[in-house]
Amino acid sequence: MSRRTVRTICALALALIAAACSRPGPGGSGEVRAAIENLRETGLARERAYAFLERITSAGPRLTGSAQAAAAVEVTRQIMEELGFERVHTEPVEVGHWVRGDVERAVLAAPPSGTAVPLAVCALGGSVGTPAAGLTAPVIEVRSLDEVASLGEAVKGRIVFYNRPMDRRTPEPFAAYGAAADQRVGGASAAARQGAVAVLVRSLTFRTDRYPHTGMLRYDPGAPRIPAAAVSTSDADLLSALLKKEQEVSVTLRLDCRDEGRVVSANVVGELTGSERPDEIVLVGGHLDSWDLGTGAHDDAAGCAAALEAVALLKDIGARPRRTVRAVLFMDEEFGGTGGRAYAASALRAGERHLVAAESDRGGFVPVGLAVGGREAGARTRVAAYADLLRPLGVSFIVPGGGGVDVAPLIQGGAVPAAVMVNAQPYFDVHHSALDVASSVHPRELELQAVILAALAHILAQEGI
Amino acid sequence: MSRRTVRTICALALALIAAACSRPGPGGSGEVRAAIENLRETGLARERAYAFLERITSAGPRLTGSAQAAAAVEVTRQIMEELGFERVHTEPVEVGHWVRGDVERAVLAAPPSGTAVPLAVCALGGSVGTPAAGLTAPVIEVRSLDEVASLGEAVKGRIVFYNRPMDRRTPEPFAAYGAAADQRVGGASAAARQGAVAVLVRSLTFRTDRYPHTGMLRYDPGAPRIPAAAVSTSDADLLSALLKKEQEVSVTLRLDCRDEGRVVSANVVGELTGSERPDEIVLVGGHLDSWDLGTGAHDDAAGCAAALEAVALLKDIGARPRRTVRAVLFMDEEFGGTGGRAYAASALRAGERHLVAAESDRGGFVPVGLAVGGREAGARTRVAAYADLLRPLGVSFIVPGGGGVDVAPLIQGGAVPAAVMVNAQPYFDVHHSALDVASSVHPRELELQAVILAALAHILAQEGI
Structure with a gap:
């Protein structure tokens, strides 16, 4: 093979490199x-x-x-x-x-001030309702489904409050949402298996405001169906702060959502x-x-x-x-x-x-x-x-x-x-x-x-x- | 040179191509x-x-x-x-x-309805004011500085209304802005050179609403300084429609902006x-x-x-x-x-x-x-x-x-x-x-x-x- 052929091959290779790497025309x-x-x-x-x-x-x-x-x-x-x-x-x-009905209310049952403090909530999609008069129970705050499982008896008779926020440090919001949505989708059944009477789930948003964010839940066939509501991030922060200060915080929840x-x-x-x-x-x-x-x-x-x-x-x-x-x-x-x-x-x-x-x-x-x-x-x-x-x-x-x-x-x-x-x-x-x-x-x-x-x-x- | 060498050169070239083109690690x-x-x-x-x-x-x-x-x-x-x-x-x-002052008003002087119709306007930054009682003149609509120059005498004694919108078909808004901003920056002097008494300039935005958008104008040293105001896109559309129907549309403009x-x-x-x-x-x-x-x-x-x-x-x-x-x-x-x-x-x-x-x-x-x-x-x-x-x-x-x-x-x-x-x-x-x-x-x-x-x-x- 002549040197000229080698030069040709090399030139061809370089041209290929240039063609392949240039901004596509x-x-x-x-x-x-x-x-x-x-x-x-x-x-x-x-x-x-x-x-x-x-x-x-x-x-x-x-x-x-x-x-x-x-x-x-x-x-x-x-x-x-x-x-x-x-x-x-x-x-x-x-x-x-499924219909939301006319009533979705959550009220701090015995707030420190002695006056009723409403929490901004909405029923999660697919949730069963509460009794017409509502249900009242002490609230227990958790961060995950695993934590609920590990708490066992401590959850019994309570309203489980899932309060793990979307991780702000995750740049991609869908990824942050995906990593927090299990609380909304599976939280009710995970809590019900431990004897909880209802769940409140922190709304899935980066913003701190009083808008509750709904979304579908999924009831496991093997667990009791308990009512589930989303609570606004602002009220979730309020509830969480209160739980750090008070021995017991109870909430009365009323939902008349139902499946038709x-x-x-x-x-x-x-x-x-x-x-x-x-x-x-x-x-x-x-x-x-x-x-x-x-x-x-x-x-x-x-x-x-x-x-x-x-x-x-x-x-x-x-x-x-x-x-x-x-x-x-x-x-x-x-x-x-x-x-x-x-x-x-x-x-x-x-x-x-x-x-x-x-x-x-x-x-x-x-x-x-x-x-x-x-x-x-x-x-x-x-x-x-x-x-x-x-x-x-x-x-x-x-x-x-x-x-x-x-x-x-x-x-x-x-x-x-x-x-x-x-x-x-x-x-x-x-x-x-x-x-x-x-x-x-x-x-x-x-x-x-x-x-x-x-x-x-x-x-x-x-x-x- | 052996075939092995040629193969080596070719392999090297391919490796180079691959390295150069792969997503950078x-x-x-x-x-x-x-x-x-x-x-x-x-x-x-x-x-x-x-x-x-x-x-x-x-x-x-x-x-x-x-x-x-x-x-x-x-x-x-x-x-x-x-x-x-x-x-x-x-x-x-x-x-x-420069200060905007307290008054910036434009009113259709003789509207078809017979009642005064205000236009949402604001003074352009650097504009001189009008006489305290305002100035009233018939409006002439143009699309460009060149059009004003070509109109010559027809502009004299009038308010020139620059109404070339930002081109919506331009995907990049800064490019669309850049192609329309000459009306705001240079429109006053271009009109003044032909004897105009004031200018109204369509606000530089893609939106149709009643918010006027201000911005700097530049007076040429060789031209009289005449008052200049931006008019909201919604009112620009109204004025333009009116000019198509009526023989003459006059506007009274009052601005008390000034240089301090x-x-x-x-x-x-x-x-x-x-x-x-x-x-x-x-x-x-x-x-x-x-x-x-x-x-x-x-x-x-x-x-x-x-x-x-x-x-x-x-x-x-x-x-x-x-x-x-x-x-x-x-x-x-x-x-x-x-x-x-x-x-x-x-x-x-x-x-x-x-x-x-x-x-x-x-x-x-x-x-x-x-x-x-x-x-x-x-x-x-x-x-x-x-x-x-x-x-x-x-x-x-x-x-x-x-x-x-x-x-x-x-x-x-x-x-x-x-x-x-x-x-x-x-x-x-x-x-x-x-x-x-x-x-x-x-x-x-x-x-x-x-x-x-x-x-x-x-x-x-x-x-x-």
Whole structure:
């Protein structure tokens, strides 16, 4: 081999290094690039996603099985019809129907001042009620389910007060939430097994205020069902301070929440049918149901609005990708995902293949990146070819990930999960509380999310995974 | 050369490619890595930056030269003393003192309804007032300074109404602002040269609401000085719609703003003196002065608070970097940067060398990346070695850039500009308006910014540029 050949090999290697390491230049198809530019111009010129969000939240708090949830099904089906979505339909789902009732009160039964001091509480989703007159018991503060188990007899006849805050030092709020949520989800049954009569759980938020934050609990089949309420962080601090000073602090708790059996609700489905492979589906979705203290604006009218706007924008610019882009607004994410399971089962029956499942359920906040999952990096690579167009919209990274309660069955069936990642710092300020209303959503931040979702769906529906 | 050698060269080339392209592993010094972890834990455990911001905004609206600005100088000097900053001092700066006065009113002089319709306006910073009785003139709407020049005589005796909105389709709000701000800065003189008697300028925000947004104007020496006011976007739309329907629309404008000459104000300076090279300085700063419609929370109590907290956190964790980390709170950013020029001149006299100048003046929003400028990539590379620790705090990119009005003279003198880049989408909602108050700042987002600023300063003060 000549020295010239060696030099050529070396030069080639260096060129390869340079090519592989340089900032990726514009890649991907020119047609898709033009479409993404067009989506940006069309989307940002107004804030239509927010208008959809307002129409959804105007239906009210959309607890699974409620009249408001049914109204939201009708509102969004109508939006899809107005926008000219194709194959618009609702898909029946049998769901539970828990109601909060009219009374949720907690009062310090024998406060040092001698006067009744109310605590800001709300029933946890799925909780049983108390007797009508309420129940009164001394409070015992704990930090974990393990601590309750270790306390044994000491818990008997008491109200267990779970007071482990979300760890502020964890930068990522979802991680801090995940590490604290076991108290809310499993705290009641863990306490009931030791003979507790009720539980109070510190609200899951970084903020110190008087808004209680609700959320689902799960009763273990083997444990008695005892009432469970969230207490605001401000009142949790007050109660904790009092417990340090007083020998015994008792609370009277009254909840008249209850289960009202099963009813029929629905997912809402509409699409832009693929031009070449209509049965290969890129799903964009959110969930229509919400908690009932606010109107579920960030959680998850925002996700539904982003999905509606993503498909609407593709129609606006006259796009018709090869594969189907379908908006699915799921019912019953908050009480366990029956809508997601029903949808996956019907897709299986219809012989549809879901390539991508992109659920938006992280709030309507400003986009910061994309998560595109899947065992192979194919879909991620396709999207990354458009990084230069997505970056100005706020996409600063593209990492593996995505997923959500409603799309989990599709992902188990082989769909690639995907999601627009957003700033989560303020999410738990409003999450599951009275603060989760339309005015807490920034119209332009939500629109950016919808534009990126439209671009993501277009890339993957056009180019595959 | 043997085939084995060629294979070795090829393998080497491939290994080089792989190494160069893989996600960078943990680099940088172990001591600095430990410090950054410590900054994160210490900073996020509370929200002290926000407490500093509240103390600054409690001084009130801090117009350059005002009593409130003087109070803020004293408050922040005191904070530095309390925190044990070193070489704390104030540095005198001679500044202008424009006052808004008590009256700023605009009324449609002859509205179709026959009743007076007020427009929400505010004087632009630096504007001359109107006669006490006001001035009344027909309005002419334009989109640009060029259009005014081309209209010539048609403008004479009229109020020129600049109504080119920030372009919503531009994803980056600072870019959209920059492309529209010429109307506010130069509109008055451009109109005056054609004989206009006053100008109204559409407020620079994406939002449609009734808050006027002020900001500095610049009178050209060669043109008459005419009164200039910002009009809220909602009223700008109303006025524009009216001008399309009516033959003539007149407005009566009353402003009693005025210039009150020059006064002595101050920059506030304190530091953590370097252990080895005390005269090499990494500056972190913001500006103390603000507009007067709100209390300058995002603009720029947030930047001052982040600078104070960054140095305070370094002290908390017991860090003592080789070079000095200095917090400088500048006076008079909004009226042209006299504080920044005075500081640079005094640094030059003292023989100090400013390695890095990191001004925070983009609002107290959630961090998304870092800008580290300079002709050479040295400083950027040093910071990038810690990308894995900065990423969870919100730093998704490290790009060339940085800079600001106050640090421009230092950068001209060779300092490397740097800045924590934040989500700018909501910035112009509040910018220079009554909405820029403490409650519009998210305490945890601001703290994240301060932690990152502390980490950035520590890296560069320890390792140089």
